[in-house]
Amino acid sequence: MPFPLEAHKRQPEVEKRFEQLKTVHEIAPVLLKNEGRIEALFFLYFLALLVQGLIERALRRGMQREGTQELPIYPEERRCRRPTCEQALRLFAHAQRHLLLRNGQVVQVFEPELTELQKQVLRLLQVPASVYRTPE
Numbered sequence: 001m002p003f004p005l006e007a008h009k010r011q012p013e014v015e016k017r018f019e020q021l022k023t024v025h026e027i028a029p030v031l032l033k034n035e036g037r038i039e040a041l042f043f044l045y046f047l048a049l050l051v052q053g054l055i056e057r058a059l060r061r062g063m064q065r066e067g068t069q070e071l072p073i074y075p076e077e078r079r080c081r082r083p084t085c086e087q088a089l090r091l092f093a094h095a096q097r098h099l100l101l102r103n104g105q106v107v108q109v110f111e112p113e114l115t116e117l118q119k120q121v122l123r124l125l126q127v128p129a130s131v132y133r134t135p136e
Helices: 002-009 011-023 035-066 085-090 116-124
Strands: 098-102 105-110
Touching: 035 085, 035 116
Parallel strands: none
Antiparallel strands: 098 105
């Protein structure tokens, strides 16, 4: 009888992912005539949830590795013990890189200025901040 009990204990985790399908990914009824397209669409949603889960796991493991208890990732810099992928990605929503062009040629590049929190999240994810800069 331990297997059903263990499966039942994981139910909130599974239901949370289905809730994310409806809210974060805004899954809605779609008319697809081809069964293969239906399978492909749901495979893409499955991949999105998988990547989302992997990002969350990497971020939380990074926090554990560095001894970070909380991140000020909520609005008004409120602290969060278990940041989600959506919250982490929202931090980078306004990171922009601009090119100044003259006659089709790049005159100057304006790199994004990352905040300390953005740099910390990248470090926790083991992603170099250089991904936001133009290669030399």
